[in-house]
Amino acid sequence: MKKTLFTLMSASLLLTGCGGETMPTVVLPEIDTTNPLLAEWNTPHQTPPFDQIKLEHYMPAFETAIAVSRAEVDAIVNNPAKPTFANTILALEQQGALLDRIGGVFFNLNEADTSDELQAIAIEIQPKLTQLSNDVSLNPELFKRVKYVYENPGLFLSKEDKKLLEDTYKGFVRGGANLSEQDKELYRQYTGELSGLTLKFGQNSLAATNAFSYNITDKKLVEELPSFVQEGLAMEAKARGEKGWTVTLKAPSYGPFMTYSSQRAIKEKLWKAYNSRALGGEFDNSDNIRQITALRLKIANLLGYECYADYVLDNRMAQNTPTVLSFLEELRSSTIEYAAADVENIAQYAATLGLEGQLMPWDFGYYSEKYKNEKYAVSDELVKPYLKLDNVIDAVFMLANRLYGLTFTPAENITVYHPDVTAYEVKDNNGEHLAVLYLDFFPRASKRSGAWMTEFRGTSVENGAEVRPLVSLVMNFTKPTETTPSLLTFDELTTFLHEFGHSLHGMLAKGKYESLNGTSVYRDFVELPSQIMENWAYEKEYLDLWAKHYQTGETMPAELIEKIVAAKNYLAAYSNIRQLSFGLTDMAWHTLKEPYTGNVEAFEKASMESTKVVPAIEGTAMATAFGHIFSGGYAAGYYGYKWAEVLAADGFSLFQQNGIFDAKTAAAFRKLLSSGGKVHPMDLYVEFRGHKPQTQALIDQMGLKK
Numbered sequence: 001m002k003k004t005l006f007t008l009m010s011a012s013l014l015l016t017g018c019g020g021e022t023m024p025t026v027v028l029p030e031i032d033t034t035n036p037l038l039a040e041w042n043t044p045h046q047t048p049p050f051d052q053i054k055l056e057h058y059m060p061a062f063e064t065a066i067a068v069s070r071a072e073v074d075a076i077v078n079n080p081a082k083p084t085f086a087n088t089i090l091a092l093e094q095q096g097a098l099l100d101r102i103g104g105v106f107f108n109l110n111e112a113d114t115s116d117e118l119q120a121i122a123i124e125i126q127p128k129l130t131q132l133s134n135d136v137s138l139n140p141e142l143f144k145r146v147k148y149v150y151e152n153p154g155l156f157l158s159k160e161d162k163k164l165l166e167d168t169y170k171g172f173v174r175g176g177a178n179l180s181e182q183d184k185e186l187y188r189q190y191t192g193e194l195s196g197l198t199l200k201f202g203q204n205s206l207a208a209t210n211a212f213s214y215n216i217t218d219k220k221l222v223e224e225l226p227s228f229v230q231e232g233l234a235m236e237a238k239a240r241g242e243k244g245w246t247v248t249l250k251a252p253s254y255g256p257f258m259t260y261s262s263q264r265a266i267k268e269k270l271w272k273a274y275n276s277r278a279l280g281g282e283f284d285n286s287d288n289i290r291q292i293t294a295l296r297l298k299i300a301n302l303l304g305y306e307c308y309a310d311y312v313l314d315n316r317m318a319q320n321t322p323t324v325l326s327f328l329e330e331l332r333s334s335t336i337e338y339a340a341a342d343v344e345n346i347a348q349y350a351a352t353l354g355l356e357g358q359l360m361p362w363d364f365g366y367y368s369e370k371y372k373n374e375k376y377a378v379s380d381e382l383v384k385p386y387l388k389l390d391n392v393i394d395a396v397f398m399l400a401n402r403l404y405g406l407t408f409t410p411a412e413n414i415t416v417y418h419p420d421v422t423a424y425e426v427k428d429n430n431g432e433h434l435a436v437l438y439l440d441f442f443p444r445a446s447k448r449s450g451a452w453m454t455e456f457r458g459t460s461v462e463n464g465a466e467v468r469p470l471v472s473l474v475m476n477f478t479k480p481t482e483t484t485p486s487l488l489t490f491d492e493l494t495t496f497l498h499e500f501g502h503s504l505h506g507m508l509a510k511g512k513y514e515s516l517n518g519t520s521v522y523r524d525f526v527e528l529p530s531q532i533m534e535n536w537a538y539e540k541e542y543l544d545l546w547a548k549h550y551q552t553g554e555t556m557p558a559e560l561i562e563k564i565v566a567a568k569n570y571l572a573a574y575s576n577i578r579q580l581s582f583g584l585t586d587m588a589w590h591t592l593k594e595p596y597t598g599n600v601e602a603f604e605k606a607s608m609e610s611t612k613v614v615p616a617i618e619g620t621a622m623a624t625a626f627g628h629i630f631s632g633g634y635a636a637g638y639y640g641y642k643w644a645e646v647l648a649a650d651g652f653s654l655f656q657q658n659g660i661f662d663a664k665t666a667a668a669f670r671k672l673l674s675s676g677g678k679v680h681p682m683d684l685y686v687e688f689r690g691h692k693p694q695t696q697a698l699i700d701q702m703g704l705k706k
Contacts, residue, residue, distance in 0.1 A: 026075040029067040037061035037102050043414070045425075045436050047470060048105050048456055050417040055117050058106055062125050065099035066132055072096065073136055076145065083145040085157055089165050092146070093513055094462075103129070104456045104470075111454070112474045113418050113446045119203050123196070130195040134188045137175030146172055160678050164513050167677075174315065176303065183302050190302070194295045197288050202631035204283040206448050209249045209625070211283065212273045214266065217244035221263055226381045229256040231481035249274050250443045251450075252478045256489075258365040259380070271362035272617065278624040279601065285624040286600045292630055294595035309590040312636035317524045317643070317681055321591060324639050328587070330695055331642060332580050332611060338573030338704050343613045346371055361614050372570055378563040380489045386560075387493055388550040389441065389477065389486035395546040396500050399536060403666040404508065405429025408437065420444070426507055435507040438472040441486070442479045448627070451475040451495050453502035453530075459509035459517040469518065471506045473499045485550060490564065494534045501533030502526070510674040517676040523637040525681035527644030528651065529673055535652040538565050539660050572702035574613065576642075581611035582622075583639040586629045590636040600624065642698075650697040651689055 033039040036052040038061050043049055072095035079087055106125075110118050136142065150169040153162065176187040215237060216222055222230055222245050233245035236253060240246055247257045247270060254274055258267055278285040296308040305311040309321045318324045347359035350367040359367070373379040400406040407427045414423040420442050426435040438456075443449075456470035475495065480486040488496070502519060505526070509518035519526050536542045540561045547556035588607035589596075596603060601621040608616075628634040651669075658665045672688045686692055 026072050028071055029064060031064055031068075032060065035061055035064075037105065038064055038098070044411065045414070045433065045468065045470070046457075047414050047423070047436055048417075049415060050105075051415045053105065055115075055121070058102070058118075058121050059125065061102045062099075062106075062128070065096075065102050066128060069096045069099050069132060070135070073139070073142065077139065077141045079145075083148040085149055085154065085161060085165060088145045088149050089161075089168050092142075092168060093164060093515060099129075099132075101457070108454050108456060108472065109417055111448050111452075112440055112472075113444075114206070114448075115446060122199055122203075126195045126199050127192055130192045131188070134176075134191060137172055137177055138179070138184045138187065140177075143172050143177040146177075160512055160516065163516060163678050167515065170315070174303065174311075179302060187299065187302055190295045190299050194292065194299070197292050197295070198631045201278075201285050201288045201292065202448070202627055204278045204285050204288070205625045205627050205631070208277040208281070208283040208285075209449055210445050212249050212277075213240070214247045214270060214273075215240075215242050215244060216247070216266070219244075221266070222261075224262060225257070225260050228381075228384060228478070228481070228484060228487060229260055231484060232479065233257070235479065235481055249277065249449075251476050252443055255365075256380075256478075258362065259369045260366070262366060264363065267362040267366070268360070272620060275361075275617070275620040275622060276624075279619075279621050285630070289589075289600055289623055289630060290596055293589050293592060296590065296635065297592055297595060307591045307593055309587060309636040312590070315522070316637070316640075317522050318639070321587075324587060324636075327643065327695070328580055328583050328639055331576065331698070332584075334695075334699055335573045335576050335580075335702070335704060336611065336613070339577035339611075339613045342571050342574040358615060361617060364614065368571060372567060376563045376567040376570065378560065378567050382560065383490050383564065384487040385549050385551065386547045386556040387488040387490070389480075389488055391546055391548065391550070392488055392493060392496060393439070395542075396496060398546065399497075399542065400500070400504065402661045404504070404670055406434065406507070411436065418444075433468060435468050436470045437503060437507065438470070440472065440474045441477045443476040447474065447476065449476060450627075451499050453499050453506065453519070455506055455518065458506070458514040458520070459511065460514040461512040467514075469506050469509060471503045473503055475499065487550065490537070494537045497533040497537055498530040501530035504533070505529040505673050505676075508670055508673045509676050511676055511678055516678050519676075521677040522681050523633065524640035524643045525647075525685075527641055528647045528681075528685075531641075531644050531648035532652050532669075535648070535655070536660065538568050540565070541660055569701075569703040573704060576702060577611050577613060579642055581608040582626070582628075583642060584608060584611060585623065586626075586634070586636060586638040589623075589629070646695055646698045647685060647693045649701040650693040651685070653697070654689060 031038050035057050036049050037057050041047065041049055072091070076088060076091045076095070081087055106118075106121070110122050146169055150165060153165060157165065176184055179187055213236075216233070222233065225233075230245065232253060233247060236248060237244050237246040247253050247266075249270075254270060258270065261267060277283075280286070293308070300306070300308040300311040303311060305314070307321070309324070313320050313324060318327065343359070343364075346364065346368050349371045350359050350363060353367070353370070355363065355367070369379065397406075397408040400408070405428065408424045409427070411423045411425045414425075414436060416423055416438060418440065421438055421440045424437045424439070425433065426437050428434045440447075452474055454472050454474065456472060457467070459469045460467045473496075475492075477488060477492050477496075478486055505521075506518040511517045514520070540558070543556055543561055547561075548554060549556075585604055585607040588603070600623055601619070604621045604623050605616050623630070629636075629638055634640070655662065655665050668688050672684045675684055682692065
């Protein structure tokens with residue numbers, strides 16, 4: 001449950017409900033307002049005072065906030081008045097706001113700028129937070145009040161109120177409220193163990209990624225690399241106190257080396273290191289996976305489900321396991337032959353260039369890039385000069401302005417958590433404050449890999465006043481070098497647009513309840529706003545407005561844009577099958593009916609067998625670093641990326657039909673974005689598009705013809 005921003009008032013807090021109904025006074029514990037996490041934030045838009053927050057502030061703040069949350073819940077439970085929407089459901093939505101504020105800072109920094117000390121705090125506090133969550137969801141008297149309101153909602157609730165009531169009741173049931181006392185104790189035990197294991201999984205993945213590097217001192221081994229790659233590797237070596245060039249497993253280092261280097265022996269070592277992260281050794285996640293999936297199965301069984309996927313999908317657009325498996329199989333069977341042909345095509349091409357023996361996974365990036373450059377005459381080296389990061393930022397903001405009227409102004413008066421981060425004030429088309437947006441672009445040892453959108457605070461209405469969101473985008477893009485500004489690859493451009501789509505979902509949110517706003521939607525719907533945004537990267541009308549050479553100022557040539565568009569579906573089937581393999585292995589882990597005690601690598605190979613188009617390599621597995629499903633929120637939900645691709649392919653066709661900057665279409669999509677989780681996503685989509693999405697839309701967009 002997401003909560004509104006906590007406002008410190010006094011030793012007691014008087015809550016006011018709908019229609020002026022007064023709820024009970026909450027007697028708060030003593031609060032140390034010298035701790036910046038507990039004091040009022042007299043900052044622009046009540047943004048976190050990062051410059052004041054120190055490590056020693058977190059644990060005392062968490063302890064106090066947990067006590068405050070317990071006091072708020074006790075007040076709801078002990079209210080002598082008859083349960084109502086205001087004094088029970090609304091009060092529950094509003095409770096825990098102080099804890100949410102502290103957790104919003106801590107857990108976001110633990111992902112984006114962590115340290116050994118932060119990780120130790122996370123390990124210490126996670127069991128306490130899990131215990132609190134269980135104490136709320138398993139409280140019989142509290143559930144009795146919730147159930148009473150659910151069965152006696154009254155006559156005057158709005159649709160938004162009714163959705164909150166429904167979600168609250170369902171949340172309690174899914175959180176074990178209907179279990180016997182004996183099973184509640186088991187639920188507490190399982191969820192407590194699970195929270196610690198998922199945290200440890202993420203820490204191991206980061207540590208394993210950081211633990212490997214490969215230093216090169218022979219200049220002949222890097223001479224063939226583009227200058228931007230050489231400079232990046234040299235900067236990494238210099239930062240580590242090493243000579244020459246150093247390759248790491250971070251995306252801006254590992255990816256370009258695998259793409260541009262012909263050094264097969266080095267690439268084999270790198271590929272195996274990357275694809276065996278946390279598989280064995282000091283940071284082994286194998287047993288964590290076995291325990292995580294076993295605990296999830298036990299929790300699902302307790303709640304009456306045969307497997308964890310059944311439990312998860314009961315609260316998704318797809319609704320059930322058979323639907324997801326059928327969806328994945330439809331896409332797999334429709335594209336597997338094309339994917340195999342993609343790989344065979346690259347293998348034959350590599351043979352013409354002298355590759356001896358079978359095309360191996362560590363060869364694929366190099367030869368596929370060469371083939372792409374030869375067939376389409378387009379490469380990252382050609383495109384990057386037109387994608388200077390500063391220009392891309394302006395272009396993404398300009399797109400939001402053209403579609404939705406938003407403006408973005410650097411906010412130097414807002415403190416940030418790292419020197420790499422920039423804060424922006426976002427205003428709506430009527431000049432009103434809409435959000436604060438933080439942008440954090442470059443990799444560092446303290447940041448996990450990947451790219452993501454998050455919030456320090458969501459949207460809500462508190463005491464009649466709208467609370468606007470604090471949104472953050474965190475990425476791992478190519479750093480500037482001593483001689484060259486940050487120039488993005490085309491993939492990095494689409495990644496930026498993808499994550500920015502998520503941020504729009506947050507920034508455009510409108511509604512009373514934070515738990516129903518922004519990205520608080522079904523997991524298989526949340527990727528629609530992000531994936532639809534990627535499409536603008538291929539539109540000449542958009543690129544012509546801003547894509548200029550960072551040295552000459554020359555607009556990206558029309559023929560280069562044509563090549564980018566022509567190459568859009570290059571290896572589309574192969575990429576599709578690769579994504580499906582991740583979704584299938586996710587479902588395999590979470591449709592287990594019995595705990596798995598075997599070899600993680602063997603399980604993964606079997607689960608991905610139907611999608612195998614390149615050789616499987618002994619001693620590797622992606623599962624042990626698959627944070628999305630083992631330490632993130634995508635367990636039994638990774639299919640959602642492909643599910644949302646179908647929505648995005650069908651949805652963007654309306655923009656193509658009406659114009660990529662068409663105001664009417666943009667207004668209709670903004671309505672979808674601003675609605676959050678208040679309306680069922682299929683209803684939102686049909687209202688926007690006029691019909692339900694079909695899988696064929698994605699297959700057609702990939703350019704695959706029968």
